[in-house]
Amino acid sequence: MPDDTAAAQTPVQVQPQDAGDPDQPATKKKRRRRRKRGGGQGDPAGRAPGADRPSPRRPKRAVDPAEAKHLFADSSFAELGLRNSVLKGVADAGFVAPTHIQSELIPVILEGRDALGQARTGSGKTAAFGLPLFHLATRGLAFQSIVLVPTRELAIQIAGELAAFGKHTPIRVAAVYGGDAIAKQQAVLAEGPEIIVATPGRLMDFLERGDLHLSNVRFVVLDEVDRMLDIGFRDDIRKILSRVKTEHQTVFVSATISDEIEKLAASFLSDPARITSTSGALTVELVEQHYLTVERWAKKKLLLHLLTHEDPELTLVFCSTKRMVDDLTQFLTKNNIDARAIHGDMPQRKRNSVMKHFRSGSLGVVVASDVAARGLDVEGISHVVNYDIPEDPEIYVHRIGRTARAGQRGVAWTFVSADEGDRLTAIEKLANVEIPHLEYPDFDPGPPPANIRARQAERAERDAAPPPKPGGKG
Numbered sequence: 194m195p196d197d198t199a200a201a202q203t204p205v206q207v208q209p210q211d212a213g214d215p216d217q218p219a220t221k222k223k224r225r226r227r228r229k230r231g232g233g234q235g236d237p238a239g240r241a242p243g244a245d246r247p248s249p250r251r252p253k254r255a256v257d258p259a260e261a262k263h264l265f266a267d268s269s270f271a272e273l274g275l276r277n278s279v280l281k282g283v284a285d286a287g288f289v290a291p292t293h294i295q296s297e298l299i300p301v302i303l304e305g306r307d308a309l310g311q312a313r314t315g316s317g318k319t320a321a322f323g324l325p326l327f328h329l330a331t332r333g334l335a336f337q338s339i340v341l342v343p344t345r346e347l348a349i350q351i352a353g354e355l356a357a358f359g360k361h362t363p364i365r366v367a368a369v370y371g372g373d374a375i376a377k378q379q380a381v382l383a384e385g386p387e388i389i390v391a392t393p394g395r396l397m398d399f400l401e402r403g404d405l406h407l408s409n410v411r412f413v414v415l416d417e418v419d420r421m422l423d424i425g426f427r428d429d430i431r432k433i434l435s436r437v438k439t440e441h442q443t444v445f446v447s448a449t450i451s452d453e454i455e456k457l458a459a460s461f462l463s464d465p466a467r468i469t470s471t472s473g474a475l476t477v478e479l480v481e482q483h484y485l486t487v488e489r490w491a492k493k494k495l496l497l498h499l500l501t502h503e504d505p506e507l508t509l510v511f512c513s514t515k516r517m518v519d520d521l522t523q524f525l526t527k528n529n530i531d532a533r534a535i536h537g538d539m540p541q542r543k544r545n546s547v548m549k550h551f552r553s554g555s556l557g558v559v560v561a562s563d564v565a566a567r568g569l570d571v572e573g574i575s576h577v578v579n580y581d582i583p584e585d586p587e588i589y590v591h592r593i594g595r596t597a598r599a600g601q602r603g604v605a606w607t608f609v610s611a612d613e614g615d616r617l618t619a620i621e622k623l624a625n626v627e628i629p630h631l632e633y634p635d636f637d638p639g640p641p642p643a644n645i646r647a648r649q650a651e652r653a654e655r656d657a658a659p660p661p662k663p664g665g666k667g
Contacts, residue, residue: 270324273299279327281361283320292317294470299325302412302444307465309458310446316470318446319354322414326388327359329412335385336405338412339437341393341430343420345370345541346548350571351416352390353552364388369405371395372541379404393421393429400436410437418447418454427453434461479597480577483631484607484617490645491638492580492608493524498636499578499606500530500558506575507551510560511592513581521580522560532558563588571595579607582616586623606631 270283270291291299294312301308302325312318326338340355342348352368359366365386369378371394378395382404389396389405399405413434415421421430434443443462447454458465487495500508512518515536522534533547533556550556552571563583574596583589589607596603607628609617621628641649 268296270295274303275299275324275328278361279324279358282327282358283324285360286320286357288317288320292321292470294318294468295321295324297468297470298322298444298446301466301468302442303328305442307442307462308444308468309450309454309462309465310444310468310470311450312446312448312468312470318416319351320358322416322444322446323351323355323358326355326412326414327362327364330362330364330387331411332363332387333385334387334409334411336387336389336407337409338388338414339396339407339410339433340388340390340414340416341396341421341433342390342416343392343424343426345372345392346544347417348390348392349545349548350552354572355388355390359388366390369395369399373545393426393433396433397429400433407433407437408439410439411441412444413437413441414444414446416446418445418457419449419451422451422453422457427457430457431460479601480593480603480605482593482605482607482626482628484609484628485631485633487608487610488638488641488645489610490642492610493521494638495608495633495636496521496578496580497525497528497530498633500525502633502635503576505604506557507554507571507573508558508576508578509571509574509595510558510578510580511583512560512562513583515562517581518560518562525558525560530558531556532560534560536562537564563592573601575603577603577605579605582607582609582613582620584616586616586620589620590624 268291270280270288273291273296275283294310294316295318298308298310298318298321302322310318310321312321322340326340331337340351342351348368348370352366356366365384366388367378367381367386367390369382369389369391371392375398378399379402382389382399391399396405400407415430421427443465445454445458445462445465485495496510499505510521510532512521515538518534518536522532525532533550535544535547539547547556547559548571551559554573560580577593577596579589579592583592593603593605596605607617607620617628640646
């Protein structure tokens with residue numbers, strides 16, 4: 194197992210490491226969420242605070258590729274032409290067969306072509322662009338691969354995933370992003386890692402400071418281009434791409450291809466291969482979706498009932514406001530559920546700490562706002578709970594896409610109150626699915642709170658009052 198003390202040695206950088214037996218199941222306690230995974234799940238050598246390695250490979254609800262041909266290609270990773278050291282990392286990650294985006298994008302990059310790929314969340318796109326970077330890498334050539342991502346959380350996550358893929362190679366990975374100490378990241382860049390995963394703003398900062406250069410760049414990858422444009426990185430992206438003067442390959446990956454992305458591609462991609470991997474329904478096919486009807490005042494108790502009776506592995510709970518995130522987390526903690534909050538008002542260091550524990554499996558429940566969950570991409574999330582059903586049905590699709598990643602199964606529960614049926618209908622129309630109702634006969638919410646009973650009495654009194662007589666004045 195990795196050494197727990199290694200994280201303090203080289204902040205930000207993610208280096209290959211031997212992780213012991215990744216398929217060794219962790220000890221699991223029933224009914225309560227205060228789980229302590231098997232000992233020794235420390236940080237890999239050179240891993241950054243927050244730039245976590247992918248979570249320990251616990252037993253998954255994996256899907257046999259033969260049973261899900263619409264998700265997986267007929268080829269194997271070996272047939273794609275990847276070198277043995279890379280294939281070992283793929284095998285250790287538990288990948289059996291490539292997804293469609295992987296089987297189509299990997300050969301294109303290995304051929305040396307630029308690419309514009311359209312792939313949804315959970316399709317395995319990180320491996321699709323990441324595995325070729327290790328196969329084609331030149332050892333010791335600093336900053337040869339630049340991977341741009343929209344958020345710091347996504348930078349941390351992708352750096353961890355890439356490090357796991359390349360752990361049998363000598364290629365080093367570093368994540369640089371805002372919200373973390375400049376000096377720590379400068380120290381890592383001084384060591385010349387081959388692959389840089391960065392947010393555009395922080396990369397521009399280091400370019401201006403002279404801590405990082407683009408004279409060795411051979412590969413540029415833009416992941417989630419649509420989101421980078423949505424949150425205002427278009428100018429930084431153009432500046433960065435314009436400053437790359439070396440001969441290089443450029444790869445764009447995006448869930449949607451807008452006119453603006455087409456224009457950006459026309460400016461910076463050379464005769465790109467166009468790859469679209471959007472087969473199947475809009476929502477992830479492997480998510481088992483249910484809705485549960487519940488009064489608003491009983492939602493906390495229902496969530497507690499689900500967490501203690503279903504005993505999900507890793508659970509992500511979505512709330513509509515930061516206040517509700519904090520309130521619900523406090524309630525769960527008081528009821529012996531090991532839960533943590535994550536929202537936009539939290540310091541980045543605290544958010545990194547929460548995500549580190551969540552990814553490692555030592556934390557079972559994270560309660561999040563939609564804004565804070567942008568870029569939250571954690572392997573092994575078994576359950577997503579829509580504690581507050583979103584007004585925008587597309588947000589629902591993004592939320593449940595956090596589970597059922599790359600061929601794993603997942604579960605999504607959505608709480609629906611009496612006046613929210615129209616939101617559920619809108620979701621079903623967008624996703625082109627009928628979400629089944631789930632009942633828990635053994636769930637007893639107890640009597641309504643006093644203020645709710647008072648409102649119910651007032652409403653009943655109004656309803657019982659005789660209607661006004663017609664023809665009256667005034």
